[in-house]
Amino acid sequence: MSEHQWIVTLDLEGVLVPEIWIAVAERTGVEALKRTTRDEPDYDVLMRDRIRLLNEHGLTMSVIREVISGLSPLDGAADFLARLRSTHQVIILSDTFQQFAGPLIAQLAHPTIMCHRLVVEHDRITDYQLRQQDQKRRAVEAFRSIGFSTIAAGDSYNDLSMLRAADHGLLFRAPERVRLDNSDLSALDDYDDLLSAITGLTA
Amino acid sequence: MSEHQWIVTLDLEGVLVPEIWIAVAERTGVEALKRTTRDEPDYDVLMRDRIRLLNEHGLTMSVIREVISGLSPLDGAADFLARLRSTHQVIILSDTFQQFAGPLIAQLAHPTIMCHRLVVEHDRITDYQLRQQDQKRRAVEAFRSIGFSTIAAGDSYNDLSMLRAADHGLLFRAPERVRLDNSDLSALDDYDDLLSAITGLTA
Numbered sequence: 001m002s003e004h005q006w007i008v009t010l011d012l013e014g015v016l017v018p019e020i021w022i023a024v025a026e027r028t029g030v031e032a033l034k035r036t037t038r039d040e041p042d043y044d045v046l047m048r049d050r051i052r053l054l055n056e057h058g059l060t061m062s063v064i065r066e067v068i069s070g071l072s073p074l075d076g077a078a079d080f081l082a083r084l085r086s087t088h089q090v091i092i093l094s095d096t097f098q099q100f101a102g103p104l105i106a107q108l109a110h111p112t113i114m115c116h117r118l119v120v121e122h123d124r125i126t127d128y129q130l131r132q133q134d135q136k137r138r139a140v141e142a143f144r145s146i147g148f149s150t151i152a153a154g155d156s157y158n159d160l161s162m163l164r165a166a167d168h169g170l171l172f173r174a175p176e177r178v179r180l181d182n183s184d185l186s187a188l189d190d191y192d193d194l195l196s197a198i199t200g201l202t203a
Numbered sequence: 204m205s206e207h208q209w210i211v212t213l214d215l216e217g218v219l220v221p222e223i224w225i226a227v228a229e230r231t232g233v234e235a236l237k238r239t240t241r242d243e244p245d246y247d248v249l250m251r252d253r254i255r256l257l258n259e260h261g262l263t264m265s266v267i268r269e270v271i272s273g274l275s276p277l278d279g280a281a282d283f284l285a286r287l288r289s290t291h292q293v294i295i296l297s298d299t300f301q302q303f304a305g306p307l308i309a310q311l312a313h314p315t316i317m318c319h320r321l322v323v324e325h326d327r328i329t330d331y332q333l334r335q336q337d338q339k340r341r342a343v344e345a346f347r348s349i350g351f352s353t354i355a356a357g358d359s360y361n362d363l364s365m366l367r368a369a370d371h372g373l374l375f376r377a378p379e380r381v382r383l384d385n386s387d388l389s390a391l392d393d394y395d396d397l398l399s400a401i402t403g404l405t406a
Contacts, residue, residue, distance in 0.1 A: 005320055110288045145341075145345055147335040
């Protein structure tokens with residue numbers, strides 16, 4: 001048995017649940033909400049644009065919450081996470097906002113999640129607040145500083161610093177480009193394979 | 204709405220579940236396992252004595268696991284924790300061992316827990332390993348270092364450094380002596396009151 005104590009950190013969107021902004025765009029018909037950092041590399045510009053769009057279309061916090069409540073975790077995600085949590089400590093590290101994550105996290109049986117927050121005033125989304133820059137990497141470093149070994153899994157560019165900071169980083173359902181740029185990292189696509197990899201590394 | 208992101212850290216034994224060593228002593232009839240740091244202030248001496256007793260009485264890891272599987276969370280604890288987790292991020296900080304906590308944590312729907320570990324060889328408990336000294340305090344400090352505000356609740360002397368390191372520390376079902384020595388801390392005894400206090404502090 002491993003003499004380490006482990007924390008497994010998982011990205012949320014793309015790994016356990018759908019991309020939330022895209023789902024909101026599809027369900028509300030506001031196509032412009034589909035823009036991502038690939039279209040607008042300045043995150044602050046992107047977010048201010050998204051908040052402007054929400055308000056223009058009358059998408060209050062309660063409307064958004066309703067939309068997100070209609071989403072489901074990815075097929076097999078809830079079962080995978082339940083099995084992983086029965087043997088491992090898991091913390092979700094996500095760059096989404098707590099108000100967006102809430103309804104999906106409930107469907108995943110409330111794993112601990114660390115993310116950011118939207119500023120909401122009288123049901124209107126007025127601003128956003130990042131808890132800290134590069135929060136995924138810094139959380140992994142914090143867990144290591146209190147004696148944990150870490151495994152991190154994610155699918156995208158904003159996961160890479162977390163994957164690199166962890167004892168073991170795993171790509172999960174990553175786009176081809178991310179895999180090619182990080183060919184030294186194992187890339188998995190199936191929950192059973194991810195569970196086996198984590199179990200193997202922590203055995 | 205609070206502009207902070209909060210993590211609530213809770214002690215396990217005495218707050219959500221019974222004192223595990225005492226329960227093991229009662230269920231196995233090995234009365235000497237009831238000794239605590241009040242009887243033997245040197246924790247290492249106490250633990251080596253406990254491990255010796257376990258082995259002398261044939262209490263293997265699987266026997267202990269069976270015994271602990273027969274325990275239940277305190278009345279109302281599971282419901283309290285479920286309600287708290289529906290709105291807050293919660294991490295259990297406990298000085299117990301992961302093998303002891305496991306069956307009880309499962310009954311609490313798998314909140315994240317940070318604790319210590321027993322060294323087990325061929326089903327025999329041979330040693331123990333603290334993840335780090337004063338781990339409760341250091342975990343709270345780590346959460347604060349990554350941008351969280353913190354509320355901590357616990358019942359005993361080993362919780363005080365955590366309570367003092369948090370933004371808000373609450374005593375829960377603490378013995379009279381602990382309350383008297385820390386009369387500046389709010390002392391609560393009821394889960395509804397604890398939930399109200401946490402909700403009020405984070406509103």
